[in-house]
Every structure is written in C-alpha cells, then in structure tokens.
Amino acid sequence: MTDAESSAPPNSRDSRRTYELEDLGFNEVPKKWRKFYRHWTGPGDELAPNEILCPVCKVVIRSGREFRPGDKVYCMPCMSRMVVVEGPGGRLEAEVVF
Numbered sequence: 001m002t003d004a005e006s007s008a009p010p011n012s013r014d015s016r017r018t019y020e021l022e023d024l025g026f027n028e029v030p031k032k033w034r035k036f037y038r039h040w041t042g043p044g045d046e047l048a049p050n051e052i053l054c055p056v057c058k059v060v061i062r063s064g065r066e067f068r069p070g071d072k073v074y075c076m077p078c079m080s081r082m083v084v085v086e087g088p089g090g091r092l093e094a095e096v097v098f
C-alpha cells in the first residue's frame, strides 16, 4: 500500500471526518453494536459531529463519520428509522421516518 492509498478513501464524494468509536458501555443492544450508541446525559450534553440524538428514546446514536443532512439513521434501541435534518441554528437533528 502506498501513502496515497492509506490516507483518504479515493472514491468518497465528500471529505467527512471519520471517528474511532469505542464501546461506552451501552448495554441495551448486543455487544457488537454498543459502540454506536451512548446514553444522553441531558441538555448540557454536547453532541459531536458524528452523534445524533434519537428524538424517540433519547439515546445518542454515533457514527464512524460525521453526520450530514439526508443521512439515514437507524436507532436499534427503539427500532426507529430517522433521517438527519438541519434544525434551527444549523444544528443537526434526527427526524423520525414513518
């Protein structure tokens, strides 16, 4: 592998930041999926660009890359399907898809 190959993926359409996820002990889903969720601690809890709050069960869903409007998200704890939208003030929010 050359240096060029080991950096950004060559075919990505945009340059999103990627994130290394770690298991934060969210035990409401099977172990394999735990790193994709964490508990929300309340209104003072700042979400990272790769995190989105599930409006249904108030669990924070985490992604290996930053969220953009239009991204589809699945919340395993409450089995909701959502799409990421830009909320007031430019903050990203999840909107449940029925």
Ligand SMILES: [Zn+2]
Residues within 6 Å of the ligand: 054, 055, 056, 057, 058, 059, 075, 076, 077, 078, 079, 080
């Ligand atoms: Zn949920």
